[in-house]
Amino acid sequence: MGLPGASIDWKTRRANMQNVCLNCHEKQWVDNFYVQYDSLVELYHDKFAKPGLELYALAKPLLVPVEFANKIDFVWYEIWHHEGRRARHGASMMGPDYTHWHGTYEVAKHFYSEYVPELRELAHANASSGDAAKAEAAKKLQAKLDEVLSSTNHSWYINKLDPAEKERRAKAAEEFRKRYGK
Numbered sequence: 001m002g003l004p005g006a007s008i009d010w011k012t013r014r015a016n017m018q019n020v021c022l023n024c025h026e027k028q029w030v031d032n033f034y035v036q037y038d039s040l041v042e043l044y045h046d047k048f049a050k051p052g053l054e055l056y057a058l059a060k061p062l063l064v065p066v067e068f069a070n071k072i073d074f075v076w077y078e079i080w081h082h083e084g085r086r087a088r089h090g091a092s093m094m095g096p097d098y099t100h101w102h103g104t105y106e107v108a109k110h111f112y113s114e115y116v117p118e119l120r121e122l123a124h125a126n127a128s129s130g131d132a133a134k135a136e137a138a139k140k141l142q143a144k145l146d147e148v149l150s151s152t153n154h155s156w157y158i159n160k161l162d163p164a165e166k167e168r169r170a171k172a173a174e175e176f177r178k179r180y181g182k
């Protein structure tokens with residue numbers, strides 16, 4: 001659009017924004033906000049966006065080759081385009097309800113209760129396909145799915161959470177209840 005700001009990179013934009021914050025807040029307060037904000041974005045990327053996209057690419061050869069002709073097209077689209085975006089934008093705008101209930105909660109709910117089951121079904125239905133290319137694609141999809149679900153981010157879902165981590169979480173939950181449960 002020929003606007004003068006078009007060539008300003010994101011690092012300069014971020015520094016300029018932080019300069020605005022510093023008019024009212026001290027530096028550590030502002031830095032802490034950005035640690036929290038960046039961590040949320042990275043968590044979303046590493047846990048859902050990146051593996052989700054890889055799985056989607058592997059599912060493609062098993063789908064009707066028309067976008068939005070498959071249930072999984074809608075499921076994946078809403079995870080990244082609606083829910084994932086709300087989570088990240090909610091964090092950037094300090095809106096906890098959008099970050100959590102309209103964001104990461106829905107991302108997780110649909111990833112585990114819709115996306116993964118659809119992918120499993122696709123891999124299962126095509127595993128013994130007469131079409132060798134489809135059978136091969138199903139094998140690759142299943143292998144990636146196993147890899148993703150066994151990773152530390154998702155292993156709880158297949159009941160393979162490291163016992164020490166399980167213990168740590170139970171303890172943290174107990175402490176939280178003790179502190180806030182009155």
Ligand code: HEC
Nearest residue numbers: 017018019020021022023024025029030031032033034094
């Ligand atoms: C014009 C002054 C002003 C500017 C500029 C400003 N803030 Fe604030 N900020 C405030 C005030 C006042 C509050 C407390 C509002 C309240 O408690 O209702 C606040 C609250 C906050 C909170 C606490 C929110 C919460 O839910 O408890 C954070 C975090 C924060 N600001 C970060 C930032 C960041 C990051 C920027 C820059 C992107 C920024 N602020 C810019 C005045 C400002």
